[in-house]
Amino acid sequence: MANMRSFFVWILIFKTCYSLCFPAENDVVINNSSCSLSTVPKNLPSHTHILDLSQNNITEIHIQDFASLHWLKSLNLSSNKISNLARGFLRSNQELECLDLSNNELSSIECHFLHNVTSLKYLDISDNSFLSLTLGKAFRFLKDLEYLGLGSRKTIKLQKNDLKEVSGKQLQEVSIGLKTLSEFDPGTLQVLRTTKLHIVLPSTNKTGLLETVLRDAFNSSDTLKLSNIECYQECSQYINSFKTLGKFSRVSNLLLQDLTLEDWKDLISIAKHIWVSTIKSLSISDMTLRKITYASFECLETTLKTFTLRRIKITTFYFAQSIVYNFFGSIMVENLTISNSGLIFMTCPKEGNIYKFMDFSDNSFNSDFLFQDCRFLNLLDTLILQQNKLGQLFRVSTMTRYMKSLKHLDVSQNQLTLEENSNCLWTNSLTKLNLSSNKLTDLVFTCLPSRLEILDVQKNDIYSVPKELNSLDRLKELYLGANKLANLPDCSNFRNLEILFVEANSFHEPSSSSLQSCQRLTMLNAASNPFTCTCHLRDFSRMKENTHIEMIGWPESYQCAYPDNLKGTLLKDFHLSEVTCSTTLLLVIVLGGMIVLTIVIGLMCHFLDLPWYFRMTWQWTQTKRRAMKTDTHLLTEKLAYHAFVSYSQHDSSWVKEQLLPNLEERGSPLRICLHERNFIPGKGIIENIINCIEKSYKSIFVLSPNFIQSEWCHYELYFAQHQVLSEQSDNLILVMLESIPQYLIPSKYYKLKSLMAKKTYLEWPKDKNKQRLFWANLQAAIGISLTAPTEEVFV
Template identity: 70%
Template sequence: MAFIPFFVAWMFIFKTGYSLCFPAENNIAINNSSSSLMAVPSNLPNQTEILDLSQNRINEIHIQDFASLHRLRSLNLSINRIKNIANASFRSNQKLECLDLSKNELLNIECQFLHNVTSLKYLDISYNRFLSLTLGIVFRFLKNLEYLGLGSKEAMNLQRSDLKEISRKQLQEVSIGLESLSEYDPGTLLVLRTKKLHLVLPSAGSSSLFTMILRDAFMSSNTLKLSNIECYEECSNYIIGFKALGNFSRVSNLLLENLTMTWQDIMGIIQPIWDTKIKNLSITKITLSDIRSAVFQYSDRVLESLSIRELRIIVFYFTQSIIYNFFAKIKVVNLTISNSDLIFMTCPEQGNYYKFIDFTNNSMTSDFFFQDCHFLNLLETLILQQNMLLHFYKVSSMTQYMKSLVHLDVSQNHLTLNEKTNCLWTNSLKILNLSSNRLTDAVFSCLPSNIEILDMEKNNINIVPKRINNLEMMKELYLGSNKLVRLPECNNFRNLEILFVEENSYHEPSSSFLQTCPRLTRLNAAFNPFSCTCHLRDFSRMKENTQIDLLGWPESYQCIYPEKLRGTLLKDFHLSEVMCNTGLLLMIILGSMIALAAIMGLTCHFLDLPWYLRMIYQWTQMRRRVMMTDILQLNENLTYHAFVSYSQHDSRWVKEQLLPNLEERENPFRICLHERHFIPGKGIIENIITCIEKSYKSIFVLSPNFVQSEWCHYELYFAQHQVLSEQSDNLILVVLEPIPQFMIPSKYYKLKSLMAKKTYLEWPKDKSKQRLFWANLQAAIGIKLTTSKEETLM
């Protein structure tokens, strides 16, 4: 169970020994049991606190064996062959609290070796070869002694004087093995002052001896355990002995252990017990050799608790109702029948007092068990753990008349549920344990509405449906070791305080479920296959951002995926806000793009980047056209590299800028100017046509002055005519100054058309750009004319 029930019925369970005799987490413990040792090892660590040397072949204990173990607290030497223990063997072990010497070969019960062991609380010297149980004076000085185990393998007598050294000690428990007892001095057990007395009884051959022992035992302690009650044919001596309980018994808690007898004899023993002041009766390890109907006088006396454990029936055929009717008629508050062969239980009769019923580890089924039972109105706790229950709806209908039932445990069964089945529950149920069954998601449609604590660990639940019965009272929910693929939301149980969902199958639990669980204070989500992605980022910060107690944190929360993060603790897993916030990431990208565009725009504006790019593109295109030109054909027809057409108002720029950069280079160009190369006597139109035809390119220096010149218009006309007739690309437009469209006369419509369709070179005022301008212009002309011509051909 993952939770502790709010109500646990008190039942008498007699246990021997104390927890100090067993290893604790922080103790240094050495276990050398069953190691075939002939002597105590000499290499034991000095820090040893708990030492187990049981079930070996040790014959003797010497002074030096434990001399170095100053921190020794618990020593187990049981089941060896020890015959002698040196008197000062434990003088260095002042912290020794637990010593077990049972089942050895000791002869002297005076135990002189116990001198100076003042811290001893637990001592078991039973089942040795003592000839007498006369305790030595050393027992008088064991001031802290709480448990004492006595007994002998040899035939012995038990006298009052044997126990006088402990008669004034208030012990917690005394256990005496009396199997080999031959004589008993009446009143001997009355010498003891102990809260719990355990007697391993001798055979009941002598009724007087047995009766005397039982009478004294019933008067010596509040809690009594009697073991080894066996009778296969005649049990009258036991029955007579138990009748001695009477009204003078001090016993209120009685445990009977290792019983072998018939059902009739069991009833014969229980009958006198029922009529005494005993409140709690526990019977453990019962073997029934025969089951027949027996007479039992049911009285109105109510027993506080009746516990029957490990009931074994060795007969094959019997009437089962004989057993069931007994439990249906007796009056007891707390009933336990566990680890037995019980397959059924009838409905108790009206007027019963049952508040607690525990039928753990039997073979019960739910087909007819307690169905339509109207007489369990007082029952508060019902435990049916580890049985053969199959039908969940039968469990629910079983409870509908249990008006006081608060806690129901049906864990470790084989329960299943049909989705279309209706479930009937008592309204009083608060705690329900359904763990370790075969239930699926459908179980959420069949739960009691007032449930506060629900345990459904170790089932086949994949998801908690959103449409389920309203469970507003739910405070604790345990869903560990299922197949959950996501964390459940608390829309239907908004008062949830504790949630266990460990060892499931969800990969990316989101902390958003906390918004539906405002009262959650404790969460166990350990040992799940966490995928360490953005979806897990908020969950991994839950411990820091909330007051929720996260069980198992941080060592039980590790990444499984991606592979590079496998084994990483969730507390060490971090992703930035940018990587996980899509909106923020888009804003950053868009902002970066806008900023980049702005920077590029400003850069272009201040550095005139488009102009540079355009000029580079023009230079590349010009170089390509030049490479494609037929050089041989050109050399036959051309004299000049370029004819320059310009307005007289722009002649200064032509002479000071254009001509030096074209004619005064390493491989100078031959430039045709009207001032130098027009032939006197010829008509101007004829000279223009001749110069254009003899030039590879025609350069037009465009400016507002150009469009005002009539002769420039003629030169442009003829140059364009040559382009159209020869399908060549010999025009180079150089814009010296910008020409507004409105300044171009209508007769220059061809110039407008050329400037709209043809790429032109702009003269930059910035000197840093002029080198690129000349490079482009030279590249546009850049053809090599091998034939030298005279300028005066005309």
């Protein structure tokens, strides 16, 4: 953990100073910090961009150590024991931009190796063992240098020409450690051209040294940071030094860090000098006060706009807190920050204050009476009470009611709750409210100012956004992440909403239709929810491609959590067909298919006469079935013909041209009995009819309108049906040559009507394509094997 912490501290420092030293997305980072290394590791990846070798035991850098790292941009060698650097050890690292050699044992500040890295932007060689700070000529060639850190653990002198090699460069920041300074030439620091100057002040009490350094520093930079201010017993030396600020200092932003003061009154004495200077911003951090005693402070006219206190520690336990409260209640600044300092309360400032910004974050405010009935903060625009111990939201609301200019309030990371029927009295001016990281429930939506434009209620215990709430028509941004929402909120009460964050909630199947009321929504963050990938999620998974809404975290942070077989699948890769998910569409397809099939079948029946084919096929199968059950051996003993044909003389041409050729001459020839050729001369017609019917396996009747006009056909039909009844056989075959309407059949043909009503008949098709099936059916109906005929079958 230690080495990782140092690595990220180093990265943070680089990021703060220059973004170029922070790893880019594709940079290769090698972290070998705190690994007890005594030499630079061999075989480092040649494509390394950032290398951290800090906090090891390396004593020497050889010329070949980094020769293969042609793409190296950042190198951290701080906190080692390096005393010797090969003159050209960076000659292969032309891309190097950041180099940290601080806290080592270097004794020479000539830095000849800098000739090889002229593109260097960040260089820190502070806290070494330099005998002097006289920069070598190699610094002259660092044309892109932006940050320079200098300093030595040895007692040093700082002379006027020591920094001349960088005097012509416009730097962003220079940090010089003068803790061990013994002598100083006035004007030395003024040769620098830097936006920010950081001086670690000397610890020596040598008369006039501190005052000389500060006078030089006050005229060297717009932003000045002073650290290592230590006055345990007597602070007069420091207090007098600040007198030099005067009205003609260049400094507009003053930062005081690492202060140890004996008494509160010492701070007031320093503040008095700053108040009458040209400084606009004063920041004090990491300060320790040993005791608090009263010191008067008159509210003088000042150019100071911003006063910041961070990480203030008071070692005495008992003191009059009013001393502190009265000071901050009377100073005339626009911006006040007191953070991470253990404050438990703050009184209402005095009338006439000009506070516009107040930040009391990371303290211990726990009183519900903070600023209650405070009528003297009329100019306050922003109030930050983040990370305290506030408990009741309605008290926070009443705190603001007299703050007529308040627009931004941050009370996140507290312990806020809200009870039912609480009366919230917000100021009407509030437009931005941060209530994140508290203990609020759905009731919070009943206690909101009506003119809000930005609302942050992330990390609370909200299960849903009630529909019955006061309309927030001006709300543009709503942050609901890390709550317990089961559905997307309805925008009916937020009609102007543009940004909605609902990440890390409990959504399973959010529907895009829930956002239909969010007509102006342009950005949505619904990442990291436990999505159930079913049909209900289809529209939501397509929202990115079907709408103009920007999906934050898409697609990596949108994954299926259920069902198990889809767990981890990205929503963009989850697909279900429209038919699977739409019952209506499925019914339309099924019913449509049935309708189309019915139409197709109807058309086929109409144009292809399919019913006729089905009927003929059915007759053929039934005939075959009956034939299998018939004892043909007993039948053939007394039969001479396969079939007797009864027809009208007017239909004889069809019988002779169609029937006989297809039955007697093709396939398995059949013996057909016709009255014209097979009646025995000399016998009566009735006797011949009876003999032919008895000697034939089947009787074929060719039906047509001509048939019912023939008297003999009537007799033949009568005798054939009589045989059927007497022998209980099914030997009649009706062939419908031409259709016969029932009303045309004479009443005496009642038997024919009966047969046509209950017996299936074969229809003669006019279509030649159908005639082959007709003959196949007729042959199947007659199908039987007979013995060879004798010469006199009727003898």
